Amino acid sequence: MARFDRYMLSQLMVTFGMFALVLVLVYWINRAVRLFDQIISSGESATVFLELSVLTLPNVINLVVPVAAFAATVYVVNRLSNESELVIVQSTGYSPWRLARPVVLFGLIVAVFTSVLSHFLVPASLARLSERQDEIAENVTARLLVEGRFLHPSDGVTFYIARISPEGEMFDIFLSDARSGERRTAYNAERALLVRGDHSPKLLMFDGMAQTFDAESTRLSITRFDQFTLDISSLLDTPQTGADRIQEMPTSVLFDPSPEMLAETRSSLPQALYEAHTRITMSLLSITAPLLGFATLILGGFTRFGIWHRILGAIGFLVILQALSTSLTDIVLTRASNWPLHYLPTIAALGLGVGLLWLAANPSILRRRAR
Numbered sequence: 001m002a003r004f005d006r007y008m009l010s011q012l013m014v015t016f017g018m019f020a021l022v023l024v025l026v027y028w029i030n031r032a033v034r035l036f037d038q039i040i041s042s043g044e045s046a047t048v049f050l051e052l053s054v055l056t057l058p059n060v061i062n063l064v065v066p067v068a069a070f071a072a073t074v075y076v077v078n079r080l081s082n083e084s085e086l087v088i089v090q091s092t093g094y095s096p097w098r099l100a101r102p103v104v105l106f107g108l109i110v111a112v113f114t115s116v117l118s119h120f121l122v123p124a125s126l127a128r129l130s131e132r133q134d135e136i137a138e139n140v141t142a143r144l145l146v147e148g149r150f151l152h153p154s155d156g157v158t159f160y161i162a163r164i165s166p167e168g169e170m171f172d173i174f175l176s177d178a179r180s181g182e183r184r185t186a187y188n189a190e191r192a193l194l195v196r197g198d199h200s201p202k203l204l205m206f207d208g209m210a211q212t213f214d215a216e217s218t219r220l221s222i223t224r225f226d227q228f229t230l231d232i233s234s235l236l237d238t239p240q241t242g243a244d245r246i247q248e249m250p251t252s253v254l255f256d257p258s259p260e261m262l263a264e265t266r267s268s269l270p271q272a273l274y275e276a277h278t279r280i281t282m283s284l285l286s287i288t289a290p291l292l293g294f295a296t297l298i299l300g301g302f303t304r305f306g307i308w309h310r311i312l313g314a315i316g317f318l319v320i321l322q323a324l325s326t327s328l329t330d331i332v333l334t335r336a337s338n339w340p341l342h343y344l345p346t347i348a349a350l351g352l353g354v355g356l357l358w359l360a361a362n363p364s365i366l367r368r369r370a371r
Contacts, residue, residue, distance in 0.1 A: 004089055004094070004102075005101060005102045005105070006102075008076070008080070008102040008103075009102045009105060009106055011076045011079075011080075012072055012073060012076050012102065012103070012106040012290075013106065013109075015072040015075050015076050016068055016069055016072035016106070016110065018072075019067075019068040019071045019072050019075070020061070020064060020065060020068035023064040023067060023068055024057070024060055024061055024064055027060050027063065027064055028053070028056065028057060028060045031053075031056055031060065032049075032053050032056075035049065035052060035053060035056070036049055048132075048136065051132065052129065052132060052133075055125045055126075055128055055129040055132070056125070056129065057125075058117055058121040058122045058125040059122050059125065059126065061117060062114065062117040062118055062121075062122050062282065065110060065113065065114050065117070065286060066110075066114070066282065066285040066286050066289050067289075069106070069107065069110045069286050069289055069290050070289040070290055070292075070293050070314075070318060072290070073103060073106070073289075073290035073293040073294050074293045074297060074311055074314060077293070077294055077297045077298065078297065078307060078311060081297065081307055086099070086298070095361050096295075096298050096357050096360040096361045097357060097361055099294075099298065100291065100294055100295070100298075100357060103290050103291060103294045104287070104291060106290060107286055107287035107288075107289075107290045107291060108287060110286040110287075110290070111283045111284065111286040111287050112283075113286075114282055114283045114285075114286045115279075115283040118251075118279035118280075118282050118283060119250075119251045119279055122247070123247065123248050123249060123250060123251075126247050126248045127248040130245070130248060144159055144161075144194075144232075145161070145164060145168075145170075145194070146161065147161045147162065147163050147164045147170075148161075148162065148163075154179075155179065156177065156178040156179035156180075157175075157176065157177055157178070157179065158174070158175070158176040158178075159174070159175050159176075160173070160174040160175075161173060168193070168194070169191060169192075169193060170191060170192045170193070170194070171190065171191050171192075172189075172190065172191075173187070173188065173189040173190075173191070173192045173205060173208070174186070174187070174188055175187040175203070175230075181215065182214065182215045182216055183212065183213070183214055183215070184212070184213045184215070185210060185211065185212045185213075186210070186211045187205060187208060187209075187210050187211075187228075187230070188208050188209055188211075189205035189206060189207060189208030189228070190206060190207040190208060191205075191206050191207065192204060192205040192206065201231075201232055202229050202230065202231055202232070203229070203230045203231075203232045204227070204228075204229050205225070205227070205228045205229075205230065206226065206227055207225075207226060208224075208225060208228065209222055209223060209224045209225065210222070210223045210225070210228070245264070245265040245266065245267070246265040246267045246271060246272060246275050247275060249261065249265065249272070249275075251276050251279055254272045254273065254275055254276035255272075255273070255276050257269060257272040268333075269336045270332065270333045270334065270335060270336045270338070270339075271333060273332075273336055273339045274329075274332050274333055274339070274342065277332075277339055277342045277343070278342070281342060281343060281345075281346050284343075284346045285346065285349075287350075288346055288349035288350050288353060289318065289349070291349075291350070291353040292314065292317055292318065292349050292352060292353040292356075293314045293318075294353075295352075295353040295354075295355075295356035295357045295360065296310050296311075296313050296314035296317060296356055297310045297311065297314060298356075298357070298360045299356050299359055299360045317349075317352060321345045321348060321349050322345075324344070324345045324348065325345040328341050328342065328344060328345070
């Protein structure tokens with residue numbers, strides 16, 4: 001590797017580490033604050049909070065790595081241009097294609113790192129996070145099994161059990177849900193059972209009634225039931241990490257999902273393929289984003305007025321490509337055969353970067369059009 005390549009690559013890696021660290025901390029702290037409130041309100045210890053916070057880190061890092069790679073490339077190229085280092089190197093005969101070599105190598109290194117995160121670390125951490133979340137939900141639910149006391153598992157929710165049998169059957173149940181100021185519901189049942197559902201605990205009540213009061217119309221509705229099932233996960237302040245079950249699946253499974261896996265994750269074949277190809281495009285974005293940023297900034301040569309307008313142009317290109325990716329999401333999720341469209345923004349970014357490099361290598365075309 002040439003000395004200039006080693007120098008520019010080292011600058012890119014150091015700056016990338018700085019940007020990645022800052023972005024990860026900002027994103028992670030934002031999530032950790034909300035998670036801390038939920039953990040403390042559910043009565044768990046700080047050790048549990050630390051464990052869950054660490055398990056969210058791989059997904060956070062995976063999200064910010066392409067952005068950090070793009071920001072590092074723009075920052076380094078801008079600094080090299082302001083200090084006339086790029087002008088000196090170009091005067092020795094380095095073409096824009098030759099200057100792009102350390103940027104491409106940098107993108108490949110980041111892409112390998114992103115691939116390891118997307119295909120291995122993120123699914124494994126989310127699967128473990130989901131397991132711990134279910135365990136915490138069960139612990140919180142178990143604390144509701146206290147007879148003779150009015151409990152308040154969350155704001156606006158009151159729960160009371162008159163008696164609990166040795167077999168775990170509850171008698172004379174009262175549950176009030178007053179979280180909404182306009183609508184309040186109170187459940188009364190002679191007996192009830194707390195059962196485990198597929199994704200959350202259920203309260204199975206027998207021989208009771210539900211009284212709903214609408215404050216706006218001042219009407220009281222009464223519904224009597226012989227058997228009624230209530231999902232109580234929404235009534236409890238259990239930590240919600242936002243993890244989707246399909247994100248926990250290995251990539252090899254997502255490319256050929258079984259009907260059982262789709263039923264377990266409550267997803268469809270287009271959703272499974274979308275998740276699998278998203279993991280690949282995240283890695284490719286780590287290559288195309290730095291290349292696009294470099295090509296935009298190198299276009300037009302040196303100017304003493306700075307290249308801030310090119311930096312804004314590079315950011316604008318990235319925003320447009322992200323908007324294109326977002327607009328294609330619904331189309332890709334409609335049919336499984338539409339998965340090639342998922343790569344259209346990546347191909348567009350690569351084509352745009354190569355096209356800008358070609359223009360930078362042929363400045364006579366720009367001058368001819370300017371005339």
